[in-house]
Amino acid sequence: xKVLLTGGTGYIGSHTAIELLKLGYEVEIMDNLFNSxxxxxxxxxxxxxxxxxxxxxxxxxxxxxxxxFAEGGYDLVIHFAGLKAVGESVEKPLKYYxxxxxxxxxxxxxxxxxxxxxxxxxxxxxxxxxQGVAELTEEMQTGxxxxxxxxxxxxxxxxxxxxxxxxxxEFEATILRYFNPVGAHPSGLIGEDPNDIPNNLMxxxxxxxxxxxxxxxxxxxxxxxxxxxGVRDYIHVVDLAKGHVAAIEKMKPGISIFNLxxxxxxxxxxxxxxxxxxxxxxxxxxxxxxxxxDLAEIYANPGKAEKELSWKTELTIEDAMNDTINYLKHLxxx
Ligand code: NAD
Ligand code: UFG
Numbered sequence: 001x002k003v004l005l006t007g008g009t010g011y012i013g014s015h016t017a018i019e020l021l022k023l024g025y026e027v028e029i030m031d032n033l034f035n036s037x038x039x040x041x042x043x044x045x046x047x048x049x050x051x052x053x054x055x056x057x058x059x060x061x062x063x064x065x066x067x068x069f070a071e072g073g074y075d076l077v078i079h080f081a082g083l084k085a086v087g088e089s090v091e092k093p094l095k096y097y098x099x100x101x102x103x104x105x106x107x108x109x110x111x112x113x114x115x116x117x118x119x120x121x122x123x124x125x126x127x128x129x130x131q132g133v134a135e136l137t138e139e140m141q142t143g144x145x146x147x148x149x150x151x152x153x154x155x156x157x158x159x160x161x162x163x164x165x166x167x168x169x170e171f172e173a174t175i176l177r178y179f180n181p182v183g184a185h186p187s188g189l190i191g192e193d194p195n196d197i198p199n200n201l202m203x204x205x206x207x208x209x210x211x212x213x214x215x216x217x218x219x220x221x222x223x224x225x226x227x228x229x230g231v232r233d234y235i236h237v238v239d240l241a242k243g244h245v246a247a248i249e250k251m252k253p254g255i256s257i258f259n260l261x262x263x264x265x266x267x268x269x270x271x272x273x274x275x276x277x278x279x280x281x282x283x284x285x286x287x288x289x290x291x292x293x294d295l296a297e298i299y300a301n302p303g304k305a306e307k308e309l310s311w312k313t314e315l316t317i318e319d320a321m322n323d324t325i326n327y328l329k330h331l332x333x334x
Contacts, residue, residue: 003025015241021049030054030068060102265298
């Protein structure tokens with residue numbers, strides 16, 4: 001099966017490329033390299049033994065996309081490409097709608113023109129908004145109370161995919177709602193290497209440990225949680241990558257939706273403690289006020305993916321921390 005990964009040089013896409021290549025899938029990657037580096041392709045080759053064909057194309061470049069699909073002969077697309085900085089999306093909403101929603105429409109048009117009718121989409125737990133409960137299941141109503149344009153783009157794209165599935169009986173779309181991806185490949189060769197100042201917890205912890213950021217600001221310790229700090233479902237990126245393989249092996253006509261998470265919540269201070277234990281170093285932090293739009297506690301109910309995709313997470317927070325520290329060592333040596 002020939003699979004196109006949009007955004008495939010990025011954090012989650014590159015790990016998924018490796019899992020697919022290991023199983024003998026033919027993989028091609030497109031990316032505009034806005035938030036990733038071309039050298040990721042060499043790292044993928046080092047790990048998986050195959051260097052995927054690469055197109056430096058922007059989702060918004062209709063001509064470039066058309067040319068790629070004309071050459072490609074793809075059976076399936078895994079659509080990772082998108083902008084994901086929540087804070088920037090509040091400042092530049094049009095950029096986010098244009099890139100994420102507009103880009104997806106261009107992609108779907110190409111797929112239709114070239115007869116590719118299977119897509120897996122990178123969605124997010126953010127589409128659930130505030131449900132008033134911590135454990136989230138796929139059938140909950142989505143799209144209410146999303147607090148930023150980035151999250152809105154994920155919801156809108158989910159709705160577009162549902163509409164296309166309604167209109168075209170042969171269309172197969174699997175929406176994967178990721179919880180909080182963390183960790184790196186155990187080889188230490190690939191991981192999350194954001195070009196900009198990050199706003200997610202794990203990349204910030206990484207930059208505090210390297211001294212690029214002075215200390216972690218813990219956003220609030222007065223939530224109704226185990227220790228007052230925010231609780232999330234952190235999923236190792238290799239488990240997440242394997243979730244994509246499980247999803248493409250069980251594609252079916254219409255829309256399928258799965259949470260990809262561990263089912264367990266971990267607090268910010270528990271993450272700090274886990275990092276300190278794995279690194280043997282103190283991680284400087286201070287408690288500051290709550291961050292606008294944050295929820296106290298959310299985690300996945302991953303039961304549907306386990307039942308229907310025969311997939312569940314195998315790796316732990318400790319694995320994620322060890323792999324992150326190993327990856328940081330490799331980054332330093334480069
Ligand atoms: P990433 O930034 O590492 O990868 C996304 C890739 O898409 C980047 O390489 C970027 O250059 C590329 N890209 C962006 N716009 C493009 C365009 N117009 N044309 C071509 N390429 C483009 O991010 P990631 O963490 O690997 O996330 C992958 C997907 O998963 C994204 O859609 C993201 O929104 C979603 N997601 C991520 C998280 C997370 O916390 N990492 C959580 C939920 C969902
Ligand atoms: N946190 C801090 N300090 C920081 C950064 C984060 O205390 O500097 C806390 C947050 O308050 C939260 C937890 O760490 O309690 C995780 O925060 P992240 O920003 O890493 O993750 P979120 O769950 O807030 O949001 C992430 C992505 C969204 C995505 C959502 C659900 O940023 O894009 O997960 O998938 F939509």
